[in-house]
Amino acid sequence: MPFVRLDEVSVTYKGHGGEVEALSSVSLAAEKGEAWAVIGPSGCGKSTLLYALAGLVPPTTGSIFIGGERLLGERRETSIILQDYGLFPWKTVYENAALGLKIRHYSREEVARKTRDILIDLRLLDFKNRFPSQLSGGMRQRVALARSLTLDPDLLLMDEPFSSLDALTREELQNNLLEVRQADGLTTFLVTHSIEEAVFLGRKILVLTSRPGKIAEIVDNPGMGALDYRNRPEFHEVCSHLRHLLRKGNGDG
Template sequence: MSVKIDIRNVRKEFRIRDTREPFTALAGTDLDVREGEFLTLVGPSGCGKSTLLDLIGGLTEPSGGEILIDGMPVSGPGLDRGVVFQQYALFPWRTARANVEFGLEAKGVPRAERAERARHHLDLVGLGGFEERYPHELSGGMRQRVAIARSLAFDPDVLLMDEPFAALDAQPRESLQEELLRIWEKTGKTVVFITHGIDEAVYLGQRVAVMTSRPGRIKEIVEVDFDTREGDLRAAPAFGEYRHHVWTLLRDEVAAAREQERKVAVGHG
């Protein structure tokens, strides 16, 4: 399987007001994301997961190293990448269909084609019949489906997802996890998915990339390979084994992140 995203020795620093030393979010981060794979990314709070996703999306630039997509350096946002954030970021004055059409308008897609593509992608995420509903008329899970449809509508090669289900209750979250896997299997997109949930990471990912505490880098990549995905996967013995392994990798990093927070709180960070 060929490499789609190549992250090479990436470093990201931020200048903080009233301090001499820069804040280092990422240091020496290396990661390959394969063409068409679903990769999940986990790590302790503040380890730089979202920063790394922003760098892949071209929303910010690395302080060192480089990120390549299809062998070309990332130099800014592009239509080859779609981004789904935790907050839905829908326009409240636009219907579900019109929200999905927004990116297509900017791309100059003709009106009739925009409407057809919007309907197709709303159907794809299970929202057929809800095209003319406004965001306030939809549940949280449905609004997140609209956000996913909007990101898919302009047909990006890569889908970047930053804890998109974190604000949802357990039942709609698990439903959307299953829906997302179905969409991924159908479309063949390359997906990078950030989550705080180990269960979610193992359930969704073909591989789980575990990050260290700040400054973040990749500690280990866990290959997830189930014999079958039929039935209740979360109850399978292999699921528990993968979950335990990922948690073992994370445990020391979470402790280190808490110690960093403690030092900052008492003025020694």
């Protein structure tokens, strides 16, 4: 049984200006531990899909199953990382990373142990007493990632987490994410605008058409997972394929 299953999921927003169909009939099946990337033109419903997976936006029609259960709202084991890090400026790196555990009333020892382990994994331990204002954008995003990972999620949802970073910092964080997610059976969905990022971090790449988002193709990317994948010919082949699909989806190819 797949870990995440979407059956014909559509989302229509009803607002002052009438109805907006954001997602149309999206079906997919993700195995446990699989890495997915979601890519498509601006406004095609990528964030909507992520919010639906988080249980924050209910499907207008269709249904979502996670771990065999129908999703009816937020679940504890799902973590979501948004584009603006969501860090508290008056809390240190350590306090920010530990926050989720504290809110959930873990014991002091457990908070300390889990937070420390993750800070080590993400090479942040040396900076644990710094405040967000004393960190680079890449480090702030690592703290946000640390906070999500301390909660031991089984599903990690990320909405363009690296888009505000410069190219090198971005690659470094992509590498970090690849390393930490391989450690256990974490299933991930990463929304991105970047073709290269989708191919580096998505074992399956969901390509959406422009609004309303429909599936253009689910691209299989078996070479994903190696740190040097960016330098391999298959990487560039998958990138070209995506570029072609996205051009077609925009109606100019």
